[in-house]
Amino acid sequence: MSGNRSSVGIPSVDRAVAELCKLPGIGPRMAQRLVYHLLRRDRSEIESLSRALQDLHARIRHCSICGYFSESDPCHICSSDSRDRHVICVVEQPQDVFAIERTNDFHGVYHILGGALSPIDGIGPEEIRIRSLLERLRGDIREVILATNPTLEGDATALYLQNLIRPIGIRVSRIARGLPTGGDLEFADESTLAAALSLRTEM
């Protein structure tokens, strides 16, 4: 065993562990567990996993309208007849669409910014997809829902967009703040609790 704590002294295992550790949320222990699992499985299982991962890059494009992942252009959401194209939900990242789609509660379309304004990281309005959002607003849009993250950058981005969109005469809304379902007052941070109190709704 070398000085490297995650090395097990078997080159192909170490290599697989190192590759898996590049993935978010996977540390050396979990990577070893995954490798061990794969070693016990049939070879075809690894091949089918590899093929599925390689297919991602081969097949996935960005939708030219909303910027979401897609195998077709426009994506399945932008081209769906059952979606309301007059309501655009603006999010930072494609995975935010995954999250909202899971609710089964939103029937409009999306616009993916690809990030949030962050001057200290050098991300200004030109670095994210604001220009293409404004172009879409020339169409018949009823409402823009700003669903950027409830963070400093997400809030700043929402404020910036609100100032651009409201003058056009389109309704702009921001996703609500408050306690998460199943959350516990005792453990809520001050900012969340303050928002939950000031945004309280009549019963």
Add this chain to the structure above:
Amino acid sequence: MSGNRSSVGIPSVDRAVAELCKLPGIGPRMAQRLVYHLLRRDRSEIESLSRALQDLHARIRHCSICGYFSESDPCHICSSDSRDRHVICVVEQPQDVFAIERTNDFHGVYHILGGALSPIDGIGPEEIRIRSLLERLRGDIREVILATNPTLEGDATALYLQNLIRPIGIRVSRIARGLPTGGDLEFADESTLAAALSLRTEM
């Protein structure tokens, strides 16, 4: 979006998520996060991950002596000149070797049983590598350390092996029980605490 909560409606993403979800410790959310990460990376990164995983099955064998994973036979531990071949540490699974090697504290060799005795699961002495262990004990062995898990099955297996090995005149030991380093008495289960008390060492 279909009724399947983890579907995002993009076939190649859904397929990659489904493949990743087959792995232990990876649920739909984490799988989506991994897919999203891979989509942002260079294609070569996925290829290098796939190759590393496929190499596992192509290159890894079981050591014919100890049963550990290896690219060579015997494995790098059994064939190392710096290991004490007179001390055999018996473990249930190959990943237990990963764990013990990480301590850098054991310099003997291993024997992987491939499981533990479990009559209700139909695992008797013939189902695990006990016969090959006994064959190894015909050589010049000074000590056998029983490092099966401190579970019902692991303890039963250790007891079974002790009864076989002690009559041969070889020293048999069992890994110690007690509180884990950094552990907290308050949260220790009764069995661990009872073991820690009865196995206390003089200071």
